[in-house]
Amino acid sequence: MQIRFLLALSLLPAFSHADLLDDTETGAQCSVEPPVAIPAAAVTPDSEQLEIRIESDSSDATMNQRAQFDGNVSFSQGSRRIAADKASVDYVEQRLDASGQLVFQDSMFTVTADALTARMQDNSATLSGASYWLHGQQVHGEAKRLEITPDNNLQLSRTSFTTCPPDNVSWMLEADRIKIDSKEEWGEIWNAKLRIADVPVFYIPYMTVPVSDKRKTGFLFPEFSTSTTNGLEFATPWYWNLAPEYDLTLTPHYMSSRGLFLKSEFRYLAGDAQAGQLNLEYLGNDHKLDGSPDRYLYHWQHQGALDTHWRVLANFTQVSDNNYFNDLKSEVARATDNQLSRIGEVSYFEQDWDISTRVQDIKVLGEEELPYRVMPQLNFNYRANDFWQNLDFGFNAEASNFQHQQDEMATANRLHLQPSVTWPIHGPAGFLSSELTLLQTNYWQHNLDRPENQDLDETVSRTIPRAKIHGQINFERNTSLFDSQMRQTLEPQFQYLYVGYEDQSHIGLYDTAQLQDDYYGLFRARRFSGWDRIADANQMTLGLTTRLFDEHNLEQMKFSFGQIFYFTDSKVALSEDLRQERPSASVLAAELDTRIYKDWFFSGAIQYDTHNGDTRKSEFTLDFRPEANKLVQFSYRYVPDLLNSNTNDRVDISQTGLRTTWPLRDDLYFVGNWYYDLKEARSVEAYTGFQYESCCWAVRLSYHYHIKTNYSDEFNPSIDEREQFERGIFLNFVIKGLGGSGPLGVSDMLDEGLFNYRKPLYLRN
Template identity: 70%
Template sequence: MQIRYILALGLLPCQAMANDAVPEPAPDQCLVAPPIPLPSAPQSASAEEQVEIRSVSSDAVMNQNATFEGDVQFRQGNRSISADRANMDYEKQQLNAEGNLVFQDSQFTVTADNLSAKIKDNSATLNGAQYWLHGQQVHGNARKLEITKDNNLILSGTDFTTCPPGDSSWLLEAERIKIDSSEEWGEIWNAKMRIADIPVFYVPYMTVPVSDKRKTGFLFPQFSTSTTNGVEIATPWYWNIAPEYDLTLTPHYMSARGLYLQSEFRYLAGDAQAGRVNLEYLGSDRLLENSDDRYLYHWEHRGAIDKHWRVNAAFTDVSDNNYFNDLDSEVARATDNQLSRIGEMSYFENDWNISARVQDIKVLGEDEVPYQVMPQLSFNYRSQDLLNTLEFSFFGEATNFEHKEQDQVTATRLHLQPTLSLPIHGPAGSLTSELTLLQTNYWQRNTDLMPDSELNSSVSRTLPRAKVHGQINLERNTQWLGESYRQTLEPQVQYLYVGYEDQDDIGIYDSARLQDDYYGLFRARRFSGLDRISDANQLTLGLTTRFFDDRNQEQFKFSLGQILYFSESKVSLTEGIAEERPSSSAIAAELDAHLYEDWYFSGALQYDARTRDNKKSEFTLDYRPGGEKLVQFSYRYVPDLVNTNTNEEVGISQAGMRTTWPLTDSLYFVGNWYYDLNESRSVEAYTGFQYESCCWAVRLSYHYRIKTNYDDDFNPVQDNRELFESGVYLNFVIKGLGGSGPMGVSDMLDEGLFNYRKPLYLRN
């Protein structure tokens, strides 16, 4: 027989967390199995929730006490207690329970030998307790566990871990632990850390998180050794200044160089703006000939002031050209050689926007100094309902170019670009006609400093541009190797006409040659910027075909295109030198294919049929059989690159391999190797092993790579400066003590000079 009592009494404290939802559990192999949850009771809508008591039998004296026996269940809202026996003392407002005792609420689950709860002040004490924090993978034992009236936990003679039961990888023992449910942090007194049941260190006082909230304290150290920096030890310290501000200070000791100090200050400015400030300093670098000080400072800020205004700002400077090559900065990689300094503010409306920008670029390792944009004002307008289907757009830009060197020509440029377009779209294809007027005025200063040039102090350039682009979409059902597919055929054609004007009287301020590829065949210009607008009278032909399976997923895509020139272009970036323009461009082709089961191929080729030369090519072959399983072979070839420092023609011919593979459920391998066929040498090799369990993770990696060494007035390149660098790196994280550490292998694929090209196919 079950006996049921309904009592209008407060039993235990309410949940103090802001979110009552329990986070999703960890993977099955990492689950800590708490007692089976009791069925949830319907939530009462009244302000004072009732307490429901059930048992097999009971014996009660009105307003004095009640005794319950057999499958006793107390429930109030989302809090519940189950026990074999319980006694309620009405005069003392106290509940005692024992025998197979389980206490649960939305924050934690506790089993114990017995429980004593004081109903009046909403507190409870459990002896011989085992506890689990919901959603945090934290569990442990306690001689005594107290639940205070503020819903905090105080544990005496306790321990905890994030490892599954029976796994003694790590365990923290403590004399006393206090877990603040509102702050979501734990204070620990007289703590002893055991790893593999061996005591490794003692801490008289420490704090640890029991949620994702930030807390001031040391983060996990990092260890590595390399041929250039020697033994490295970094010990980050995090300062949670305020909800809107934090600071990370990292003393980074390198035995070969000295003490390298890094800091990062992050801030929020309102709901939609954020930024950071980085300061880095290495005093008296022992590997430099003059033992100079090295430094970096960086600031970036971006966001929205309101629904119309946007801001973006960034500034970076370093002491020398080889800073990123030698030091592991938080701001940029060794492959970055341009430091962009920019300040921009923009205003947006539905049909138009306006922006103001200043920009300066510092190029590391090159003598040439780019022009500064001081400032630039731009305006965009678009009307899509002008005379039914006719569209009108307008682009305007006013830019002032300055230079740090006084003997350089500077200029102010005004560019106006109205465009009328007539787009016609339908399921079978599209046809877009476009007519544009390009009006540009230059006012150039200091032209007398360059008497041998043709630069004029005032230049007006007016060019018409007409473009017609059409595309047809065809499709059919077909069979291939016994499989059904839907094939599309998408031919497209574009005619482009741009008028000619001699532009040798205009300096080069922000223009460069654009990259050629299949999609570049349909661009309306050959150069970036506005200093050179190439004349054109050409026809572009392109064709794309795709195969889709019965699930409408693309399995094959091939594109092929070429430009046919009706007349030679007379405009080039180099003054007075006409570039050779054949009657047709190189043939550009791109291919992406799911070859068979887990094999994928991707390639791009630019082939000059006239000279029978390969102008550029790159290919990748992927084997991706499942989650985080990858083997990729790659090759790239570019014959006509020029070294900007020596003006020598250099080419790239490199082959590489990259792989990641789970050796077991917890152990992963990642490796890559790239070989320079021109120089007959390896340029990079990386090998990494990562072991990750439920409660700790470790990564050991070896890296060998070529170093970029710039000539630098700060400290000239020395003969003993290494061309290659090798190093061993170790990362170790104990989960549940504030470590975040390596979690998966996708970031390992991005280690090194050559990143993985298609991380989209890795499923974490």
């Protein structure tokens, strides 16, 4: 009987878990210790089978009737313990009474009470004048009366709880009654009153909270902000736990300058390995725009595995206008995202081969020219390693159907076959890989009666051979640098690439674009994405990488540079208008990641045109990172001759930036970002945020100033009619343990704004 009673008391920590404390980062620092010593947890087998030991200074028992224990009474079972000044057991009424400095403890929590009465026959108990603490955590509270019902539920009367230290109770929730259902794992609270600084600020006649990690329907913390474009903003998310496998979040978001913005997010699980979500957003009669148009978004994504072989993927997004993400705070994309992806894909995987089919449509916001749709595309890949005399064989086949929304555009069916044979040689000293590939592509092009399509051929068969030899040698030596023992590597590599030439001007451009140039791009076997253009090549790439490792074998520096040398000029361009004289060598691409000294790190990349003597692209960052939450980063980037999609002008980008996060005190953090356009001589973004975080609550106040990405659309045809810059003040507040999500965190503040923080290298501190 006593064993059942002790197990019933173990329901007490259920009230202390769940949403009462979500702070996993600072809980150890802010833990509230009970006023009595915590016994060491016993490492034992199943505690239900353990013997119960009763100790006391004196005892008096009548066989099968009554037992009385006095003086330092202790009931123990494994790691559980009840201590009291005196206790009695009535065997006739099956009742246990204990009083006088009563303490109940196990490895997870401590409860003190004035008195305890337990009816062992129906497994119920009552504690009066109870106080409870969760070991190693912040949650603690009091209850005038705590009852354990026969069905193992808990009822607390005239109770309170908080996550604040006892000597600094910033907030406390008081309630007339709390009922905790152990089976459903929900808590019901009646007449709840929230006190902040001992001042009642909020009254809730009835509310429910989870007492485990189960989700629960209810309001989430509201959000407040103000900005020059949206005015005063207030959002109150409502979470609806529909079923274990799906839920819904509804967010009314009021903007004084625009109106009521309604957002919804429906999430679901489809079996054990599939998941997805559906987002619907709607703003009726946007008062900020001419004509008060309706603005909306719908988004659906799904991915997962049907079984060990089949995979599915779907992603579809549609918005009402080009500036939707620039003006409204959507849950789907950021203001800097300008592409909407619509993809559906089904794949089947085996050990040596896989096959997939997909449809794809991409909408580029702010662009008048629409890209082609892939309706559909079928891919097949086969791999046979060491199929004969250490040779590897690979085969790729792709069949694509390209459609377009504009009737005057050409459409096409494309079949691309690519068999290849590779002879790989790998070893500690380096590698040498030789590859022969045949690129066979067939086109069937349609809608050629239009004048703009008359240069295209109805059918095309293109056969191009490709040969590639890629090798690298690894050298290393022990060296000493700044009185430290180092290991230095020297890794020269080369690649010879030959690609045959064929005139391709009679083929349309359906999914092909120029690839970016960087150090790793020097060793690509192609200049363009897609297969509409295959650039001929007769070239040699030379590259060199050197690394420094410390005595713990941690990389402290990596420097790479390389260049392509053309033996013959390439005759293939994206179009005849873009054909230009190519120099005898590519840009010289170099990258450096290094720890300069102790906590100082430098990262840089540059592409230098050795023919014209100018820089094509460069970016540099200098980091000072003495600790995990301390950062000062200086950055600079330069990109010349970049196309402005709004004006179709060529512009140079030259920007410098400063980003920092620093603790002003143990509980107060500062985060700041500032980016300046050297060409336009103006700030393009500034962010300042202060975050205060105590053991039981956190608040963040931030200011944001940034340039707006504006596109012309049907609502505002002229870009000049839209605000060029936006300013805003944001306030976030969390009460830990009362539905809050724990500490606000500093890392997400670094991601605020147009320019997200990127750790420039993977070198360890």
